[in-house]
Amino acid sequence: MTSASARRDGEFACVARNLSVAYRAEPVLRNVDLFVPRGVVMGVVGPNGAGKSTLIKAMLGLVKPLTGRTEFFGLPLARVRQRVGYMPQSATVDWDFPTTVQDVVLMGTYGSLGWLRRPGRAERARAMAAMEQTGIADLASRQIGELSGGQRQRVFLARTLVQSPDLYFMDEPFQGVDAKSQQAIVAVLHALREQGKTVVIVHHDLVTVREYCDHVTLLNQRVVSSGPAAESFTKENIRTAYDVAADDDSFLEFVS
Numbered sequence: 390m391t392s393a394s395a396r397r398d399g400e401f402a403c404v405a406r407n408l409s410v411a412y413r414a415e416p417v418l419r420n421v422d423l424f425v426p427r428g429v430v431m432g433v434v435g436p437n438g439a440g441k442s443t444l445i446k447a448m449l450g451l452v453k454p455l456t457g458r459t460e461f462f463g464l465p466l467a468r469v470r471q472r473v474g475y476m477p478q479s480a481t482v483d484w485d486f487p488t489t490v491q492d493v494v495l496m497g498t499y500g501s502l503g504w505l506r507r508p509g510r511a512e513r514a515r516a517m518a519a520m521e522q523t524g525i526a527d528l529a530s531r532q533i534g535e536l537s538g539g540q541r542q543r544v545f546l547a548r549t550l551v552q553s554p555d556l557y558f559m560d561e562p563f564q565g566v567d568a569k570s571q572q573a574i575v576a577v578l579h580a581l582r583e584q585g586k587t588v589v590i591v592h593h594d595l596v597t598v599r600e601y602c603d604h605v606t607l608l609n610q611r612v613v614s615s616g617p618a619a620e621s622f623t624k625e626n627i628r629t630a631y632d633v634a635a636d637d638d639s640f641l642e643f644v645s
């Protein structure tokens with residue numbers, strides 16, 4: 390390993406350089422550079438259609454970028470796949486499929502299981518611990534089709550936790566959850582940070598960005614700003630990202 394990549398490995402959980410994506414002719418991301426330090430909660434914030442979900446998908450190789458590349462812990466994803474977890478936006482599952490909460494959460498252990506190994510006692514214990522952490526242990530044997538939206542989000546969070554990655558990507562983990570569930574999820578994210586894990590969340594609620602996130606990337610096709618919240622999440626940068634008129638302050642009362 391070169392000394393340069395060793396330094397990167399030490400400092401950043403994830404580095405994306407010059408990512409550009411177009412779905413058809415339309416570019417949706419332009420020359421995005423992103424540096425995610427280890428041990429932070431980074432919020433990716435921007436208006437609908439800004440390319441937030443696309444950015445995460447491109448970094449994870451789920452969408453092929455036109456240009457650019459991403460490294461995780463100084464390595465390509467293929468080398469560190471087990472260390473990277475992803476919770477998609479309103480995660481796609483066939484809700485009518487007859488399966489229990491516990492089984493969905495157990496899917497998170499599949500990555501660490503060998504070829505055709507069935508989850509055993511250890512995996513079940515990990516799944517139960519994750520369900521307790523997210524407050525859904527009492528729902529373990531319920532059919533997933535019977536759950537509310539907020540309960541479903543917690544199931545997906547538990548499934549991501551059980552994989553026990555070092556770097557989490559969560560696309561709008563608070564979508565459709567009430568204030569209490571939101572607090573429960575935030576507590577989990579901050580506990581992960583205490584353990585030295587890194588969390589990247591796409592987050593929509595500008596009012597809670599400062600409370601939830603240490604670092605903020607404001608995105609609108611390109612990176613408007615990225616860094617510690619106090620430097621990045623400023624009125625001026627928010628105005629630029631959301632295309633708000635300079636004299637319209639009503640939108641930004643909450644930013645000091």
Ligand SMILES: Nc1ncnc2c1ncn2[C@@H]1O[C@H](COP(=O)(O)OP(=O)(O)OP(=O)(O)O)[C@@H](O)[C@H]1O
Pocket residue numbers: 412413417435436437438439440441442443444478
């Ligand atoms: N599979 C796709 N095919 C074509 N266009 C797409 C596809 N996925 C997203 N887009 C377009 O790319 C742009 C960025 O979409 P993306 O989902 O990344 O935005 P977002 O910032 O996550 O928005 P939201 O806040 O609504 O989730 C949008 O204009 C969207 O319509």
Ligand SMILES: [Mg+2]
Pocket residue numbers: 441442443478560591
């Ligand atoms: Mg999105």
